[in-house]
Amino acid sequence: MTREEYLKEIEKVNEAGTYKEDWGSLSEHETPKWFRDAKFGIFIHYGVYSVPAYGNEWYSRNMYNKNNREFKHHIETYGPQSEFGYKDFIPMFKAENFDAHRWIDTFKKAGAKYVVPVMEHHDGFAMYDTEFNKWNAANMGPKxxxxxxxxxxxxxxxxxxxGSSHRAEHYFFMNLGREFDSDVNDDNYRDFYGPAVLCPEWQDELFTNSTENPDSKGPDKDWLEDWTVRTAEIIDRYKPAMLYFDWWIQNKAFKPYLKKICAYYYNRAKEWGREVTICYKHHAFPPDVATFDVERGALSEISPRYWQTDTAIGNRSWCYIQDNEYKSGYKLVCDLIDAVSKNGNFLLNLGPKSDGTFTAEDEKALSEMGAWLSVNGEGIYGSHYWSQYKEGDTVIASGSFNDGGEVDYTASDFRFTYKAGYVYAYWMRPAVQDVKIKAFKTEPIRELLIDSVSLLSTGEELTFERDDEGMTIKASDSFKSDMPLCFKVKLL
Structure with missing residues (x-):
């Protein structure tokens, strides 16, 4: 199908479908139950950028940036960009040890319920078989x-x-290669490097503010139609239950095309009899049309609308790099609990090596999460937020890009979830001592009646007392743990 034929097909589906290309119609779409119940997913950044394994997943841009350390590293390691460009990493990307069965089995054992590979990053190399991009993993590289x-x-x-598509930003992503003698200027590779539009808005210190600002310069019509068709192909070929987009789609130029592709996706899903959602950043969509995502961060309170945070096991990069720093299993579990207690999901990224294997640090983190969820997941999966999300003074900083440091939880810090007549109180920093939870204090008239308390991980019934200051749970040797513990509180 040609681009023009696909655009006509999109119009045909939307004209006949329930969902129309306007926010009023699209706001009738509901967040899927499977997504709200799943809580924990795996994000995967795997691509050509895994070969140089230097800096981060933006190597394809930064190797052409004269002010960036990747520029110097590239020349010293591979030679000048006119002789060895980003395209020349593709034959080196062989994925010789890639094992899809092992990957998914590992994620399943980690307790994840959904998987989100980056299907195409800003570098323009598709990790899927596609009719609209010959530069793809089925055709070259791993084949x-x-x-x-x-x-x-x-x-x-x-x-x-x-699935996740970061294709939108490819419009400008390689543009710094236009500033000097590099292969980005070779018309033989224009279909890979893209238009690589070079303008002041997308250079130097103006770049970040310009691409974040929805009122700034956007892509042209040709690019927007191409992006729409490529996204529709992903929808039809791979039927993802959730589509994740990166940041630039909040630009005002994308708005008509977002409505078009959103309606198409929701209408197609209705044909399939499946529930789907879109995850977005900034204000790309109205809050009742799709699912808001906070990158490497958190919200400060319970959100009335369902949301997601995405973070990575590695602090320095989403993709594999040789000198990454990794989060502990304890921190990841705490961040998962915190997100769920605020009515959200936790999407955790790992970056496989170019050969398709995982780092020892990624394996360890996933194993620790799986072990914890295997005995504490009852209060996570399918749960809802309670009347309060926390007790204690320790909070996670609100907003994006606040996920790097360890959070200093104390023995007075708790997070709460609720499901089917039980409140699950997660003790964030356990100790072998009596536990006092103020949220369960006795109150005249409005008193919460409690039948029993048990330790979720062992099933052990626990002795407790209540007064007007709180509920005291008597200490048990089972409280000794390096990971959060959960008290399962049965309501009368």
Missing amino acids: KNIVGMLKEECDKQGLTFC
Whole structure:
């Protein structure tokens, strides 16, 4: 199908479908139950950028940035960009040890319920088989349909397949290669490097503010139509249960096309009989149309609308790099609990090595999360927020890019979830001592009646007393733990 034919097909589907290309119609779409119940997903940044494994997943841009350390590293390691450009990493990207079955099995054992591979990053190399981009993993490099194989294994092993497209930003992403003699200027590779539009708004110190500002310069019509068709192909070929987009789609130029592709996606899903959602950043969509996502961060309170945070096991990069720093399993579990207690999901990224294997640090973090969720997941999966999300003074900083440091929880810090007549009180920093939870104090008239308290991980019934200052749970040797513990509080 040509681009023009696909655009006509999109119009045809939307004209006949329930959802129309306006926010009023699209706001009738509900957040899927599967998504609200799943709580924990795996994000994957895997691509050509995994080969240089230096700096971060923006190597494809930064290697052409004269002011960036990647520029100097590239010349010293591979030679000048006119002789060895980003495209020349593709034959080195072989994924020789990629094993889709093992990947999905590992994620399943970690307790994840959905999987979100980056199907195409800003570098323009698609990790899936596509009619609209010859620069894809099925056609060159690994010569494997990486995304297709992951979807097949998700279906076999019972995890929900989702997908992420960062294609929008490719419009300008490689543009710094225009400033000097590099292969970005070679018209033989224009279909890979893209228009690589060079203008002051997308250079130097103006870059970040300009691309974040929805009123700033946007892409042209040709690019927007191309982006729409490529996204529609992802929807039709791979039927993801969630579509995740990165930041630039909040630009005002995208708005008509966002409505178009959103209606198409929701209408197609209705044809399939499946529930889907879109995850977005900033204000790309109205809050009742899709699911808001906070990158590497958190919200300060319970959100009335369902949301998601995405973070990475590695602090320095979303993709594999040789000198990454990694979060502990304890921190990741605490961040998961915090997100769920505020009516959100936790999407955790890892960056496989170029050969398709995981780092020891990624394996360890996933194993620790899986072990914890195997005995504490009852209060996570399918749960809801309670009347308050926390007790104690320790909070996670609100907003994006606040996920790097360890949070200094104390023995007085708790997070709460609720499900089916039980309140789950997560003790964030356990100690072998009596536990006092003020939220369960006795109150005249409005008193919360409690039948029993048990330790979720062991099933052990616990002795407790209540007064007007709180509920005291008597100490048990089982309280000794390096990970959060959960008290399962049965209501009368």
